[in-house]
Amino acid sequence: MTAASRSAVLATVAGLAAGWLAAMLLVWLYGESPRAIALQLVTGTWAVPYGVGQVLYKATALLLTGVAVDLALRAGLFNIGAEGQLAVAGLAVAGTAAGLPATTPAWIALPTALATAALAGAAWAVVPMVLRVRYHGHEVISTIMMNRVADALVAFCLARGMALPGTVRTADAIPATHLPRLDAVGLRALHGSSVSAALPLAVGVTACVAVWLRRSRIGREVVLVGMSPRACEAAHIPVGRRLGVALLVSGAIAGLAAAGPVLGNKGYFESGLGAGAGFGGIAVALIGRGHPVGLGLAALLFGTLDQGGLAINGRVPMEVVTVVQGVVIAAVALADARIRAVALRGVTS
Amino acid sequence: MPAILSLDRLEKRYGAVRAVAGVSLEFDAGRVHAVVGENGAGKSTLLRMAAGIVRPDAGAVRVLGTALPPGNAREAIRRGVGMVQQQFALAASLTALQNAILGAEPVRALGALDVRRARERADAAAQEIGVALDWDARVETMGVGDRQRLEIVRTLMREAKVVILDEPTAVLTPGEADALYATLRRLAEAGRAVVVVTHRLDEVRRYADVASVIRRGVLVSTRTMHGGAEDSIAAITRDIMGAEPPPQLERARRTPGEVRLAVRDLHSGRALRGVRFEVRSGEIVGIAGVDGNGQHELVRVLAGLDAPDAGEVHSVGGGGGIGCAAVVHEDRLAEGLVPSALVRDNLVLGELARFTRFGIVDAAALDREAHVRAARAQLSAASLDLPASALSGGNQQRVVVARVVCGGERAPVLVLAQPTRGVDLIAARAIHGEIVRAAESGKAVLVLSADLAELRVLCDRILVLARGRIAAELPPDAPDARFGEAMLGAPRPVVERSSEVAP
Ligand SMILES: Nc1ncnc2c1ncn2[C@@H]1O[C@H](COP(=O)(O)OP(=O)(O)OP(=O)(O)O)[C@@H](O)[C@H]1O
Ligand SMILES: [Mg+2]
Numbered sequence: 003m004t005a006a007s008r009s010a011v012l013a014t015v016a017g018l019a020a021g022w023l024a025a026m027l028l029v030w031l032y033g034e035s036p037r038a039i040a041l042q043l044v045t046g047t048w049a050v051p052y053g054v055g056q057v058l059y060k061a062t063a064l065l066l067t068g069v070a071v072d073l074a075l076r077a078g079l080f081n082i083g084a085e086g087q088l089a090v091a092g093l094a095v096a097g098t099a100a101g102l103p104a105t106t107p108a109w110i111a112l113p114t115a116l117a118t119a120a121l122a123g124a125a126w127a128v129v130p131m132v133l134r135v136r137y138h139g140h141e142v143i144s145t146i147m148m149n150r151v152a153d154a155l156v157a158f159c160l161a162r163g164m165a166l167p168g169t170v171r172t173a174d175a176i177p178a179t180h181l182p183r184l185d186a187v188g189l190r191a192l193h194g195s196s197v198s199a200a201l202p203l204a205v206g207v208t209a210c211v212a213v214w215l216r217r218s219r220i221g222r223e224v225v226l227v228g229m230s231p232r233a234c235e236a237a238h239i240p241v242g243r244r245l246g247v248a249l250l251v252s253g254a255i256a257g258l259a260a261a262g263p264v265l266g267n268k269g270y271f272e273s274g275l276g277a278g279a280g281f282g283g284i285a286v287a288l289i290g291r292g293h294p295v296g297l298g299l300a301a302l303l304f305g306t307l308d309q310g311g312l313a314i315n316g317r318v319p320m321e322v323v324t325v326v327q328g329v330v331i332a333a334v335a336l337a338d339a340r341i342r343a344v345a346l347r348g349v350t351s
Numbered sequence: 352m353p354a355i356l357s358l359d360r361l362e363k364r365y366g367a368v369r370a371v372a373g374v375s376l377e378f379d380a381g382r383v384h385a386v387v388g389e390n391g392a393g394k395s396t397l398l399r400m401a402a403g404i405v406r407p408d409a410g411a412v413r414v415l416g417t418a419l420p421p422g423n424a425r426e427a428i429r430r431g432v433g434m435v436q437q438q439f440a441l442a443a444s445l446t447a448l449q450n451a452i453l454g455a456e457p458v459r460a461l462g463a464l465d466v467r468r469a470r471e472r473a474d475a476a477a478q479e480i481g482v483a484l485d486w487d488a489r490v491e492t493m494g495v496g497d498r499q500r501l502e503i504v505r506t507l508m509r510e511a512k513v514v515i516l517d518e519p520t521a522v523l524t525p526g527e528a529d530a531l532y533a534t535l536r537r538l539a540e541a542g543r544a545v546v547v548v549t550h551r552l553d554e555v556r557r558y559a560d561v562a563s564v565i566r567r568g569v570l571v572s573t574r575t576m577h578g579g580a581e582d583s584i585a586a587i588t589r590d591i592m593g594a595e596p597p598p599q600l601e602r603a604r605r606t607p608g609e610v611r612l613a614v615r616d617l618h619s620g621r622a623l624r625g626v627r628f629e630v631r632s633g634e635i636v637g638i639a640g641v642d643g644n645g646q647h648e649l650v651r652v653l654a655g656l657d658a659p660d661a662g663e664v665h666s667v668g669g670g671g672g673i674g675c676a677a678v679v680h681e682d683r684l685a686e687g688l689v690p691s692a693l694v695r696d697n698l699v700l701g702e703l704a705r706f707t708r709f710g711i712v713d714a715a716a717l718d719r720e721a722h723v724r725a726a727r728a729q730l731s732a733a734s735l736d737l738p739a740s741a742l743s744g745g746n747q748q749r750v751v752v753a754r755v756v757c758g759g760e761r762a763p764v765l766v767l768a769q770p771t772r773g774v775d776l777i778a779a780r781a782i783h784g785e786i787v788r789a790a791e792s793g794k795a796v797l798v799l800s801a802d803l804a805e806l807r808v809l810c811d812r813i814l815v816l817a818r819g820r821i822a823a824e825l826p827p828d829a830p831d832a833r834f835g836e837a838m839l840g841a842p843r844p845v846v847e848r849s850s851e852v853a854p
Binding site for chain 1 (some may be wrong): 687691
């Protein structure tokens, strides 16, 4: 292991430890026993089949948003916009899946729905992309803004006719677009949990992205551009186009993260569905460190925390687990020179 | 008198490579001590350990008899060990002045920065080595020559007891190098110890009191130089290579063909003010001059990276800029290489399309080409799997040159800025050979170098770039004085560069 990657791993472990300590401190301040709460967090998740299924359900979306954020990071871009990309994609995919003729066969309906999610996510990355590539506008700022716009747009669309009258949810998707729950396809043990075929889909996407970055010309150039845009420019690699592709694909993958909640769980979109997974993806990407297995493990970790938060909610506010996420992001971002370089671009160069 | 700085059996290993394998050396007060050796011999690693920048695996560094805590650069500076590294350690977004005083800012009462005093001190240090710097220019807009001068000035301002300079003259003109060595001599006479790494044995002959040769991480010899005797230089050369040096390049007569590169009335900000020249097929044209007179901008325009304000670049086999010229940029770590990418990928940077089928890179084909180029650059196959940043400075340079020469095989024009910066004698001759071969194959070749001797060996004619204009065109055997006149006939301008450097 090189010194750099050793220190990166160290930063990750230290960040996780710091986050956990902070959360436990809060628990203690709250007057509860940290040990009991920790125990409850674990038994509420990995000790029961339903809990395992729910962790996997949450991890599915986190894996995709994590891959999305990570892909952008590899290009030297910080995509904070997965949250908005996911929300817009959720609404779009629900609308499409409900609007298809009821007789559409699954082999057309499902790919159409998934493509809609990806396209909507990518579309939501277009503005930040143009600002970045054309005007050197920092994507952190533009993607944050797009998150706010997404919130407003989703609320607007739901209020103006996309929601069923008197509700904040869309119409039901046609059955042909459903991603089957895993408990329905043989994994009985996960009985009742929301994990669906979106999980293998997410794993597949993760693998594809890893292969794309390693093996394809464009993927490799994206990574090189992320390492040194100046040297790439001098070598006549089209830096702007590579940055653009990275942001669009990142948005598309974040959009795909809406598939699990909408097509695999609810069968419709409602206000707030999947919320938090976009920001969670940032933590997953920072912990996963550009490696597909790392991203998978990080998604499982934060999925566990998410679900565990529900399990302990009766005794302490579930937000304590958000504290873990926040501290980890802050600690790793500070300790990691790569992240610092990306986040501070424009300030220091 | 005890040595000011002594290195005791220092060791450093990188993976399978023993970069430094047990070297003991002493640097005495009052002496200029040259450290020489091939690319990758371990000179930089050794001296970086001495300055606390790299932590040794074993061994000790002592300043006036007391051991330094290993790998603690801050403490080393506090104890008086200052080093100018081969790879600049400057903050790109700060100005030259801010960099010069970084970490040692003169302050007035209440901690306010004393800008006037800072400037005075910086000016004094710059004057001492006879250089002029634009203190308000941001480092990222400066050429490598100016950055090198800034690094030197900054270290001199620290008033160190031991001044270590790693290849400080690689991008300086001979005149500047002379001035630098005169300063170093004064420092030595004032009781400091001076350590200089260089590949120019001529400098060793003229200025060094002691010369140590490092080969493959081991100290081969340390000689006291007696008034620059030729035979000790010959012995040093043998020690460096373990063999006799290859013969000097023979300058063959070439007959230039038709014009391949025509530059007409090029203007760019205040840096280029009406540059015009032509280069013919089969011709090698040199551009001499003090760095900062428009070289940086000229190369960027020729490479198609910047658009000129006015004027045009014409080349046969392409319109302007992109595609017509294969370019070796002067700043290998910023523009030449992606430092954190593997050497393998750097050897074919920007050429992935050639190795791609249906969007997928043919790794085997890429690997074959990388091996061919590595062999041509005399790089070991093992280094292909290192990040470029792990190569020694000279070996990084070889990667850049090999890529541009091989990858630009079809380009009608070859432009090389400081092509042999930091490479050892053998590699420099190999690179010169490549340049000559490129010309013989019909390319138009333009070489920019701070080293007039290099241009004299290579070129058919030499243009002097001064203040953004071609001040003179001289034959390679014109006397030094004529070059000096053309370069410095007018005072050096303060050049303001466009800050259009990509982030
Ligand atoms: N970070 C690193 N990782 C791996 N290998 C390294 C690293 N730094 C240096 N090396 C290796 O150590 C050896 C010595 O390198 P060093 O930079 O000291 O050479 P040098 O004598 O200064 O050469 P040059 O004249 O080219 O500057 C080289 O083989 C180099 O590849
Ligand atoms: Mg070196």
